[in-house]
Amino acid sequence: MLAKEDLASFKLEQILAKYTYARDFFISLGINEIDPNLTVKDFAGEINYDVLEDAGLNREQLIVNFLAFISRMEALKKSSRNVVESITIIGGNDKFGNAEHINLELKVGEVISIVGPTGSGKSRLLADIECLAQRDTPTNRQILLNGEVPDINKRFSMENKLVAQLSQNMNFVMDLSVQEFIRFHAESRMVANIETIIHEIVSCGNELAGEKFDQDTPLTQLSGGQSRALMIADTALLSLSPIVLIDEIENAGIDRRNAIELLVKEEKLVLISTHDPVLALMGDKRLVIKNGGISKIIDLSEEEKYYIDILEKVDKKMLNIRNHLRTGGVIDDKIISGLTGQ
Amino acid sequence: MKIITVSGPPSSGKTSVIIKAIEYLKKDNLEIGVIKFDSLSTYDDVLYKKIGVKVKVGLSGNICPDHYYMTNIEDCVKWGMSENLDMLISESAGLCNRCSPHIRDVLAICVVDNLSGINTPKKIGPMLRLADIVVITKGDIVSQAEREVFAFRVKQSNPRASIIFINGITGQGAYDLSLHLKEANEYESVTDKKLRFSMPAAVCSYCTGDIRIGDKYQTGNIRKIKL
Numbered sequence: 375m376l377a378k379e380d381l382a383s384f385k386l387e388q389i390l391a392k393y394t395y396a397r398d399f400f401i402s403l404g405i406n407e408i409d410p411n412l413t414v415k416d417f418a419g420e421i422n423y424d425v426l427e428d429a430g431l432n433r434e435q436l437i438v439n440f441l442a443f444i445s446r447m448e449a450l451k452k453s454s455r456n457v458v459e460s461i462t463i464i465g466g467n468d469k470f471g472n473a474e475h476i477n478l479e480l481k482v483g484e485v486i487s488i489v490g491p492t493g494s495g496k497s498r499l500l501a502d503i504e505c506l507a508q509r510d511t512p513t514n515r516q517i518l519l520n521g522e523v524p525d526i527n528k529r530f531s532m533e534n535k536l537v538a539q540l541s542q543n544m545n546f547v548m549d550l551s552v553q554e555f556i557r558f559h560a561e562s563r564m565v566a567n568i569e570t571i572i573h574e575i576v577s578c579g580n581e582l583a584g585e586k587f588d589q590d591t592p593l594t595q596l597s598g599g600q601s602r603a604l605m606i607a608d609t610a611l612l613s614l615s616p617i618v619l620i621d622e623i624e625n626a627g628i629d630r631r632n633a634i635e636l637l638v639k640e641e642k643l644v645l646i647s648t649h650d651p652v653l654a655l656m657g658d659k660r661l662v663i664k665n666g667g668i669s670k671i672i673d674l675s676e677e678e679k680y681y682i683d684i685l686e687k688v689d690k691k692m693l694n695i696r697n698h699l700r701t702g703g704v705i706d707d708k709i710i711s712g713l714t715g716q
Numbered sequence: 717m718k719i720i721t722v723s724g725p726p727s728s729g730k731t732s733v734i735i736k737a738i739e740y741l742k743k744d745n746l747e748i749g750v751i752k753f754d755s756l757s758t759y760d761d762v763l764y765k766k767i768g769v770k771v772k773v774g775l776s777g778n779i780c781p782d783h784y785y786m787t788n789i790e791d792c793v794k795w796g797m798s799e800n801l802d803m804l805i806s807e808s809a810g811l812c813n814r815c816s817p818h819i820r821d822v823l824a825i826c827v828v829d830n831l832s833g834i835n836t837p838k839k840i841g842p843m844l845r846l847a848d849i850v851v852i853t854k855g856d857i858v859s860q861a862e863r864e865v866f867a868f869r870v871k872q873s874n875p876r877a878s879i880i881f882i883n884g885i886t887g888q889g890a891y892d893l894s895l896h897l898k899e900a901n902e903y904e905s906v907t908d909k910k911l912r913f914s915m916p917a918a919v920c921s922y923c924t925g926d927i928r929i930g931d932k933y934q935t936g937n938i939r940k941i942k943l
């Protein structure tokens with residue numbers, strides 16, 4: 375182990391051997407040729423003035439940033455996957471100021487659905503969890519991590535980004551193909567077996583999507599459903615965040631049940647805000663929101679579990695009718711009896 | 717008086733983020749002033765006035781806005797002191813990626829947005845590389861993976877900075893920023909303080925008003941493209 379303080383006086387050869395990503399730091403500054411026999415200090419001393427100008431750093435700042443880069447990347451490599459076992463929601467008040475009598479612990483591996491009328495505060499609850507609210511949001515809720523008040527550094531530090539979010543408004547904006555995009559993401563996570571993970575995510579995304587896509591499809595050409603499917607597969611397999619918040623992804627033409635199962639299998643706590651009956655019943659627990667407060671917590675019963683299949687069938691029938699109309703079909707007796715009969 | 721410099725590319729969300737953070741600070745009854753630097757015009761002062769903070773606008777016209785900033789910051793701080801402000805925030809659009817308004821020991825914030833493309837953190841220069849806090853906005857409209865890749869690129873460019881994710885529209889994340897603002901160093905004057913990075917020497921013949929094309933007219937600090 376090279377001691378951090380005097381890393382700057384080690385030869386680059388040694389540093390590059392130990393921290394393979396160290397070269398990226400120089401490349402990102404436009405410095406492609408590195409003399410391995412020099413120490414970081416001496417190397418910084420020899421860098422051309424024009425190069426420094428373009429990098430926007432002087433020699434001293436370059437060394438400081440280089441050392442910070444190494445320690446930050448090391449911190450990043452340490453997985454934050456197992457740092458969260460549970461979160462606890464401690465009630466605040468609803469929109470009328472009435473106390474919300476809640477003390478609810480949610481564990482990793484659970485699926486929680488959130489239901490309630492439009493404007494009732496479902497997205498607000500997800501937002502409270504996302505920012506680990508400490509009675510500092512309009513709801514005055516407090517969120518605990520592993521039963522404790524999260525320390526301030528955990529709240530701020532990016533290495534410990536605890537929450538991944540998926541919502542209907544989110545789109546891919548990068549001008550890349552599916553595989554290039556996954557490669558970038560994998561590199562930023564410093565994953566070793568990049569080809570394998572690309573393959574896994576693409577095939578997983580395809581299992582979830584209605585229509586198939588291949589790894590050379592440009593991201594921006596994916597349909598809404600395909601984008602959502604890829605986002606879920608990527609979040610499950612590449613994102614470190616142990617908590618996943620999903621805000622209204624229904625109607626996206628994806629295999630919802632498989633998608634949720636995939637996330638749970640990866641040891642994540644999944645919260646879904648939804649108006650969709652099938653998704654609502656996928657929660658082990660269902661939080662009912664009214665006037666900005668959690669008004670009821672319902673545990674999924676055996677009876678409800680049994681009815682999910684039937685709801686899914688009805689849902690599929692409605693979907694078929696939609697496709698039928700979309701492709702120029704008309705509604706007739708046969709279609710209606712197919713819908714109402716069993 | 718606490719002094720904070722906020723910079724970032726145009727439309728990255730600077731005004732939105734500052735306003736959301738100020739809304740939290742107002743709960744502490746702080747007297748806050750904003751100096752808005754821009755090149756030709758701005759409507760930001762209207763937005764700032766609306767939330768009840770004191771605001772002054774400086775338009776740089778035909779000079780680099782950051783050079784203009786540097787020659788005026790001392791007076792701006794004097795103004796802030798005379799208004800008895802608890803906090804003075806400067807907002808300047810980094811139009812020239814090479815200059816940056818960040819001053820040593822004065823809390824320096826750079827605002828970048830997720831839509832600007834993953835190569836942006838590399839391109840911005842000292843404005844991003846030497847900031848203490850990098851705020852990343854517009855995460856609400858891109859995928860989780862793109863947020864993660866973008867943040868990684870920011871970390872590569874500025875490994876020292878704290879990164880704060882803020883939604884400029886809902887204000888999500890702005891509370892965290894407001895806590896950082898409260899920790900900013902206090903100064904009564906910035907006279908004799910130093911920039912974190914030099915601003916490029918504007919001393920070629922075109923700086924001094926020449927408009928003719930051709931080698932023979934070019935004098936001073938000149939760099940030629942390698943073709």
Ligand SMILES: Nc1ncnc2c1ncn2[C@@H]1O[C@H](COP(=O)(O)OP(=O)(O)OP(=O)(O)O)[C@@H](O)[C@H]1O
Nearest residue numbers: 467468469491492493494495496497498512513666
């Ligand atoms: N307890 C509360 N106190 C004060 N304001 C609240 C509270 N809960 C929610 N709000 C506010 O009410 C508004 C509507 O809430 P939100 O957007 O979360 O609704 P929603 O259930 O997600 O609606 P939709 O189904 O239309 O997406 C938001 O501005 C939110 O901040």
Ligand SMILES: Nc1nc2c(ncn2[C@@H]2O[C@H](COP(=O)(O)OP(=O)(O)O)[C@@H](O)[C@H]2O)c(=O)[nH]1
Nearest residue numbers: 726727728729730731732853854882883884885
């Ligand atoms: N969707 C979205 N839009 C944002 C966000 N932050 C700012 N904006 C919008 O981006 C535009 C530019 O923001 P503004 O604060 O004026 O940027 P400035 O030029 O850097 O001061 C405005 O229309 C904002 O409403 C954000 O987090 N998400």
Ligand SMILES: [Mg+2]
Nearest residue numbers: 496497621647
């Ligand atoms: Mg909502």
Ligand SMILES: [Mg+2]
Nearest residue numbers: 730731760807
């Ligand atoms: Mg602005």
Ligand SMILES: [Zn+2]
Nearest residue numbers: 780782812815
């Ligand atoms: Zn400039």
Ligand SMILES: [Zn+2]
Nearest residue numbers: 919920922923
């Ligand atoms: Zn010039």
